[in-house]
Amino acid sequence: MELLSVSLGVYYGDFTVAAASENLTASQGKALTVLRRGPAAMRALAETMTCDASNVTGIVDRLEKRGLVRREAAASDRRVKNVVLTAEGERVTDAIRARMHATQDGLDGLGDEDRERLYALLERVFVPKPA
Numbered sequence: 001m002e003l004l005s006v007s008l009g010v011y012y013g014d015f016t017v018a019a020a021s022e023n024l025t026a027s028q029g030k031a032l033t034v035l036r037r038g039p040a041a042m043r044a045l046a047e048t049m050t051c052d053a054s055n056v057t058g059i060v061d062r063l064e065k066r067g068l069v070r071r072e073a074a075a076s077d078r079r080v081k082n083v084v085l086t087a088e089g090e091r092v093t094d095a096i097r098a099r100m101h102a103t104q105d106g107l108d109g110l111g112d113e114d115r116e117r118l119y120a121l122l123e124r125v126f127v128p129k130p131a
Contacts, residue, residue, distance in 0.1 A: 011103050018099035022092050031059050032068060032093045035085040041074065068092055110120050
């Protein structure tokens with residue numbers, strides 16, 4: 001548990017500095033990172049980010065004002081708003097990841113086999129299996 005805590009601390013610190021270099025808060029950067037995987041409904045984004053829906057509304061408002069995301073009505077239910085990353089949002093997300101030197105340097109110290117093993121272990125521990 002202690003090593004997991006240390007690794008998360010290094011990652012979060014690295015991420016926070018990288019997001020700040022793009023004039024974003026860590027929460028705004030996290031939202032962009034989540035959306036890099038694909039569009040998400042506001043409620044799903046709040047659940048993934050483990051924060052209140054009203055907080056996500058403020059985060060998305062600020063990202064939208066900067067042209068990093070846009071809201072779109074869901075095709076299945078026009079009342080549901082999906083948040084979509086714009087091309088500029090993708091660029092900023094990639095720039096944040098590129099500036100995460102401490103994290104990248106640590107991962108670069110692993111060989112291919114160790115990287116694959118780490119990925120498999122993290123996936124097994126943290127990614128829920130479908131019921």
